[in-house]
Amino acid sequence: MRLNVNGQNYEIDADPQMPLLWVLRDLMNIKGPKFGCGVAACGACTVLMDGLPIRSCSYPVEQASGRITTIEGISDGATLHRVQEAWIEHNVPQCGYCQSGQILAAVALLDEVPQPTDADIDTAMTNLCRCGTYPRIKAAIKAAAGMES
Structure with missing residues (x-):
């Protein structure tokens, strides 16, 4: 294959x-x-x-x-993707296990909906986070979109 x-x-x-x-x-x-x-x-x-x-x-x-x-x-190795930068800025990960999936789901969301509403984020972000970092995930997505967080 x-x-x-x-x-x-x-x-x-x-x-x-x-x-x-x-x-x-x-x-x-x-x-x-x-x-x-x-x-x-x-x-x-x-x-x-x-x-x-x-x-x-x-x-x-x-x-x-x-x-x-x-x-x-998702990054070129020299610079981080804007979603990765927002994840760091908003200190999203706690244990970090789910975060690669969370970040990729956020990248896909922002590629489809550059300025997502809370409802858009809630609909698209269906990945589970056992640590409960959902508020920080949402804030990071809004920051990566250039919106107030």
């Missing part, structure tokens, strides 16, 4: 039904996406496929077509 991950093309030898998460983590050594629940409920495994958030823990690799972006691929 061929995958485009973080702007690079890869040839992968994997069972077509293997979840994309395990291909990324175990075969490609990309550790940003995390295993949380295994049933696409929590969002710790969120990656972007052609800019849309998907839950990679239950997404068969054979269906992974298009450009896949993980947390490792």
Whole structure:
């Protein structure tokens, strides 16, 4: 199989039904996406496929077509993505386990809705955070959008 991950093309030898998460983590050594629940409920495994958030823990690799972006691929390495900068500014992470998925969901939201309302944020941000940093997540999204936080 061929995958485009973080702007690079890869040839992968994997069972077509293997979840994309395990291909990324175990075969490609990309550790940003995390295993949380295994049933696409929590969002710790969120990656972007052609800019849309998907839950990679239950997404068969054979269906992974298009450009896949993980947390490792949203910045150029020299500068952080504006969402990452806002996350730092608003001290969003507590334990940090869910944060790569949270950030990618926020990136997708802002790409689709550059000036999101609270309702837009509530609708788009369905990833779970056991630490309960939701108010800081919302403030960081508004800051990344250039809105008052």
